[in-house]
Amino acid sequence: MKKNGKQSTRARSQDTPEGPDRRSFLKLSAAAMASPLLLGASDSEGPVWITTPQPVFPPSPPTRPWMEELPREIVPIPQEPALTPPAEAAPKFDDKEAGREPHQRFDEIVTALGGPTLYELTAKEIPWSFHPDLPIHPDLPRQTVWTYVHKHGDPTVPETRQDPAPTFPSTIVARYGKPVVCRFHNELPKNHQGFGSPEISTHLHNLHMSSGCDGYPSDYYREGKAGPTLKDIGPNGGKGTFKDHFYPNVYAGYDDWRAKYGVGIGDPNEALGTLWFHDHTEDFTAPNVYRGLAGFYLLFDPIDSGDEADPSSTALRLPSGPYDYPLAFGDKRFDPQGYLFWDEFHVEGVLGDKVTVNGKIEPVLPVDARKYRLRLLNTGPSRFYEFYLVDGRDREQTFTYIANDGNLLPAPLFNQRKVRIAVAERADIVVDFSRYPIGTALYLVNRLRQDSTRKPKDVKKPGTRVLKFVVDRPPPQQDLSQVPNALRELPPLPKAEELATLKVRRWEFDRKGGLWTVNGRLFDRHNPRARIDKGAMEIWELVGKSGGWSHPIHLHLEEGRILSKSVDGVTVPIPPHERGRKDVFELDQTMTIKVLVRFRDFTGKYVMHCHNVIHEDHAMMVRWDVEDKNDA
Missing domain, CATH: 2.60.40.420 (Cupredoxins -  blue copper proteins)
Structure with missing residues (x-):
């Protein structure tokens, strides 16, 4: 194990992406990590590989909680004064510029x-x-x-x-x-x-x-x-x-x-x-x-304007400025000496046993006694979360759920007690800290247990506290924010008779021979698996072919609307927070999700992939192209 004062890894990368050796190595690694013993059926169909157990890594060193504060507000990246040189559609390359296509439109x-x-x-x-x-x-x-x-x-x-x-x-x-x-x-x-x-x-x-x-x-x-x-x-x-x-x-x-x-x-x-x-x-x-x-x-935009004092009648006036706070959660594992650890080539990857919040383990966020918009993001790589807000005695507190995957819901979900996010999923919630006396401590707790990179296990109290809030002062100015009863309308869905005429594409997410596949194949960077007319509307069936994994499926370019969910052919309800527009679809084991998607305004090569990024890196990804017939 390499120790360099910076990080450790079981396998230092010598293959970088310039050649075929990396992908070949991944295939050989997966095969080598699978038992050569074959039984009569596969992970779905065909031969089954008897795989080795999930890798067992030493636990991270213990850390003392609540020793460091996050900044009271997020300071964004400043704009540059001008474009120099211009980034016009047709690039004028210099010797430092990477290759790029002309900017469309x-x-x-x-x-x-x-x-x-x-x-x-x-x-x-x-x-x-x-x-x-x-x-x-x-x-x-x-x-x-x-x-x-x-x-x-x-x-x-x-x-x-x-x-x-x-x-x-x-x-x-x-x-x-x-x-x-x-x-x-x-x-x-x-x-x-x-x-x-x-x-x-x-x-x-x-x-x-x-x-x-x-x-x-x-x-x-x-x-x-x-x-x-x-x-x-x-x-x-x-x-x-x-x-x-x-x-x-x-x-x-x-x-x-x-x-x-x-x-x-x-x-x-x-x-x-x-x-x-x-x-x-x-x-x-x-x-x-x-x-x-x-x-x-x-x-x-003018509806979600980022200004809680916005005088416009169309503005929602959600909490803004210092009270609009993004929080990125990521699972990490550290070696016995305390350096960030990763097993680069194991097809199962590494499940972190520490949760970082904006890059810190068990931090404290000081808050004013007023409403906050908290933007929760799961950066992965593999852990799912189900968060609860609790007081010091683990009593659940309520909050308002306003957006999923970055999209405002048609109406807020009031008096919520939990929020679940898969890898790459986002959830915006509003917490009213004015309900608590100055000095109150609250905790964001993850109760979703997971002991492998394959899928979550179950929900169990009391859970793991990952972030502490301390209500430490009254707000310097009056809280002008609100959460109205209506947020953003959804575009109308086509009528049933139109839906029945749409092209349906089936995408099966599976594991074969120890490798992650889509429709039985690995990612091919040069060859699209679908060619789609610009402006087309289609139904994509996302299918969990095997029962041992959960896949958060991400579709580039466009949002989708879930039309239905089923497990082993039996229809299951769509949760309220998933009834809006989404770009990450949690495909749990043998689930099938039907998603309505349109392909508008731009053309070229895009991908769909599992956002458990360990699966993505082991080729659970597919290229598809949007084409304009008028350019033919």
């Missing part, structure tokens, strides 16, 4: 909405403390992580500029109708120590945007290296250190809306709110995100 959208705002972020290695960096007997040593930082600094270094230093994880605040260019620089160390691979392909989950900016897994880059779907783009073969992503910030259905009304940026009922960006490098998404390559992208 750039000139059209910028002409209609105005020039894009520029944000610059750098993927780099920084020192970090998951637990207080005590001078004497620290519970965990100071070590390094990979993350996205503002180009002028990082969360561990005081800013020389006058504006406040951005907080961790990096957060971008954007608005519909105001396009953005995010310039992602890659300064990860080429000769890095430990697991992961120092290429990046950044995916903004789940913005409506063109394929070339979506973070396609094999569009990765770093200095001197370009992924196989970038290598022929640009004068330097795509081997650059930064790439511009154009985020148009228009609603899905932009074309339909403008065809109908002649103006506007699409249907506001298609708005997103809580998004996040993360690395999506092929075969290395799990370790790279595990090391910290993730951040928030919060998107506002």
